[in-house]
Amino acid sequence: MMEVENGQKVEVATSMPVPGNSGSGSFIVKLHPLVVMNISDHWTRLKAQNDAPQKVYGALIGKQDGRVMEVMNSFELLYTKDEDGNVIVDTEYFYVKEEQFKQVFKDIDFHGWYSTGGEISDLDVKVHNQICSIIENPIFFKLDPNAASNSQNISVYESVIDIEEGNAITRLLPLNYTLTTEEAERIGIDHVARATNTESENVSSASEHLRSQHSSIMMLYTRIRFILGYLQSVRDGELPCDHEMLRSVHALCRRLPVLGGDGLTSELHDEYNDITLMLYLGVMNKGSQTMNQFINKFNLLHDRHVRRSSRKMTVV
């Protein structure tokens, strides 16, 4: 797909990169989820402030180690729009921010910029050229906030300058990226994601956790039953015998003895009993609370004398 714009040819590769696949690109990008969260927060904020979705721009910072680039954080950039609608990045602001970041994080550099939107447009290329003048070889990160969560909504590009027909053309090539994170970041992002998703506060996180575990165990259970049903029909002669299938089932069964052993059973029971005891304690607490409520109501109903210590009757 070629776009001809003002004598400059812009080429965008047609195939969209899938993370994990080997593709073209001179280096590998490792992306921290913090960056994604920052960008989405930026976009959402502006959308809420201006009542309409807007294209946002910002810079990416991280570390580069040979061919591997790790993008760890991001911040927003100031820009102005001139008469043609071209976006001009405020370089002054950029330098000030760079100074400040260098003071705190000594070994983190600027490596690129981000924007939101769908497909690559010439506007993006123009801004990219501006950034090129500040940083060498920047990468371009594009987030599509309107895409469905399963399909591709994150794309990373690098620029390559090609000489074609005598003109210098900036080409944006898609790059592969992988997600990487550290413990603290994972916990924090997880917490934020949860906080934005939960509607009611009455649901305890323990029961949510248990619920997800329960559904996964149910899934495992139904699948094992399915396999068992298949084996039974083969044994009864209803279905033809597929040796490859049987071999894989056999391999599955072979895995199980790894989980046996006396020591494991006694430890398992120890822990199981401890947790059940705590559950019992919790149940007793709840029961006492119900009992207390009932006794208060009963006393009130039958005009029994209320004890001095709880003189103030609260109907709970």
Next chain:
Amino acid sequence: MSCSVEDLVSHITNYSSRKEYTLLNDFMNQHYQLLLKNQSLHDLILEALNVQRHSLGVLHIMAMKASCITSQSSLETVSQLMQQMTVFMSQCCQDQLNLARGCFANIFHHITHLLCERKIPIRGIKLMCLAIDTLQNGEPSSLTSVHADLCQLCLAAKCFKPALKYIDVEISKIDKECGMMTAFHLLSYYYYGGMVYTAMKRYDRALYFYEQAVTCPATMVSMIMTEAYKKYVLVSLILEGKLIPLPRYTSSVTTRWIKNYMTEYQELATEYCKGSATQLNALVSRHNITYTQDHNMGLVKQVAISLDKRNIQKLTKTFITLSLEDVVMRAHLNCNIEQLEKLLLKMIAEKEIFAGIDQQSKMVKFYDNPEQYNSCETLESIDKHVQNFMDIDNKIKEMNQAVMVNPLYLHKVKSSTSPHDEEFEAQLSQTASTSSSSAPRSSALLSKLNMFNK
């Protein structure tokens, strides 16, 4: 009102066909005395009636028949009555029965009395079980007056298993039986139930039953409560080694009466706590007459044995090995070495202590309890407790809801918190939603997890 057979039968059939059971009930009650005199007519009337359609009529006639049987009647009449009751229960109609439950239960009280007089209690046990099932009508935790009869028969017949099935269930509802259920039946149930458990050596449950009998709200002390208290003391000593004080909600008349009149048993408790077997035995022989009169001598002897065992158990906390002579001396036992060895072996077999006896050096070595509580059985027992507790919790929640919608209650609450009306409304709706939503969620999850446990 002439009471010929045809008149009576026509009355009963008329009322039954018009489904005016309350009127029939009143009619039968009015003419009770009259019909009672004509014993011979009873069988004739019964033949003319159909059990299913005229259950109420049949029931009343049977009640009259039962009250006519006296100590002089033959055994056949009693067995015939029992047979007829069995047939009746298998075919009767519950709705009609509900109007005359007290009458129904009375028949069984009478039968129990007759059987005990004739010393053939074992015959009645099956019948009583059937009667309880009929009266409970699908709610196993409701108490009827026939429970006490069943326990009494089981005790007299020394055959305890049938009763266990009914007393193991926690009572959550008392069947009024049209006003004929009294405190007597409740107290007898707990007293006899306690005795059944004592005989089965389930002392913890027996203690609970005796305690229930003694702590019944009362304005006058009943004889049943006194007997229950005596057994309470003895079972408490066997089980715990000391007299567990009665709960605070025991009525004051009972506590005062106990202080004044239960001196022998109080002394026994204090002597037991001192720990000397010889002194205890001396006390027992002093009060021999009282204990024998109360038919508690067997239990008192068990108390004496349990004191010896408890002394030995105390030794396990202090020593690791001990010679047999030392055991005799330190536990203040007055038996010789062979008897002690036999006693120790018995205790080891019943898992009351963990020890080994070295024959050569005549030493006893005490071990720790090998129970690690990390087995399936522990898990199952904890799980069972949790489930029981959740059942109780659900019951209390239901009771809670019932009170909350009671108009009298709402009226009282409004009057007591009238300046805070809005808060009160908010609180009401909040409690209704939180109490109903939070627990079912956790209990549903738990039940699903338990499914995998099995």
